[in-house]
Amino acid sequence: DVKVTQSSRYLVKRTGEKVFLECVQDMDHENMFWYRQDPGLGLRLIYFSYDVKMKEKGDIPEGYSVSREKKERFSLILESASTNQTSMYLCASSLSRSGGKLFFGSGTQLSVL
Amino acid sequence: DQQVKQNSPSLSVQEGRISILNCDYTNSMFDYFLWYKKYPAEGPTFLISISSIKDKNEDGRFTVFLNKSAKHLSLHIVPSQPGDSAVYFCAASGVNSGTYKYIFGTGTRLKVLA
Numbered sequence: 001d002v003k004v005t006q007s008s009r010y011l012v013k014r015t016g017e018k019v020f021l022e023c024v025q026d027m028d029h030e031n032m033f034w035y036r037q038d039p040g041l042g043l044r045l046i047y048f049s050y051d052v053k054m055k056e057k058g059d060i061p062e063g064y065s066v067s068r069e070k071k072e073r074f075s076l077i078l079e080s081a082s083t084n085q086t087s088m089y090l091c092a093s094s095l096s097r098s099g100g101k102l103f104f105g106s107g108t109q110l111s112v113l
Numbered sequence: 114d115q116q117v118k119q120n121s122p123s124l125s126v127q128e129g130r131i132s133i134l135n136c137d138y139t140n141s142m143f144d145y146f147l148w149y150k151k152y153p154a155e156g157p158t159f160l161i162s163i164s165s166i167k168d169k170n171e172d173g174r175f176t177v178f179l180n181k182s183a184k185h186l187s188l189h190i191v192p193s194q195p196g197d198s199a200v201y202f203c204a205a206s207g208v209n210s211g212t213y214k215y216i217f218g219t220g221t222r223l224k225v226l227a
Contacts, residue, residue, distance in 0.1 A: 004156075006156075009154075033215070035217070037151075040122070040219060041219060042119075042202060042217045042218055042219035042220050043157070043202060043204075043217035044217075045214065045215070045216075048214070056212060058214075088154075090156055090157070092215075094215075100145070101147065101159050101162065102147070102149075102159070102204070102215055103159070104149075104156035104157045104158070105156050106155055106156045107154070107155065107156045109154065
């Protein structure tokens with residue numbers, strides 16, 4: 001079974017801090033994604049990557065950046081955390097670039113105070 | 114502009130009865146559709162999917178129906194069990210603004226009453 005591991009289940013940060021959310025997948029998947037989930041808004045795509053060192057903006061990239069230096073690892077960076085970035089962050093990976101299942105990590109519940 | 118819509122935020126069903134969750138989409142370029150189940154404080158888990166070349170896919174108690182002309186899909190769970198209580202997300206995937214993406218709906222919270 002594919003394993004997508006997110007480094008933290010819960011994080012509490014202060015406004016203005018730089019925050020790193022790490023995600024590792026163990027199935028040699030090409031594609032990795034970062035979503036955030038908020039009540040009533042569903043899952044919204046922040047950034048995604050189809051290859052090492054490649055990144056593309058999703059629907060809500062403002063305030064975020066990403067890094068993919070190795071195929072198995074995709075990091076989400078909050079340059080200067082704000083209270084409106086309090087959310088559940090979900091990393092996902094998929095094998096195929098055109099269809100197929102997304103495999104999700106357990107999520108990181110981030111609170112920005 | 115919401116391309117994938119789940120118009121029912123919540124649904125309650127008696128144990129043993131059928132649960133029907135609905136999802137509508139707007140982009141005819143979507144070619145693969147998925148349903149995910151999510152418990153609180155956990156990541157979504159894959160339930161079932163369907164390709165746009167099919168109109169039905171079944172896996173145990175779960176069946177997904179796709180009506181391409183209506184741009185509508187539904188998930189049927191029968192019989193419903195208390196352990197099915199969770200939030201269900203539908204997702205549509207395909208080329209969107211030049212790249213392949215997965216777009217999720219806002220979710221439907223299913224409560225199965227014992």
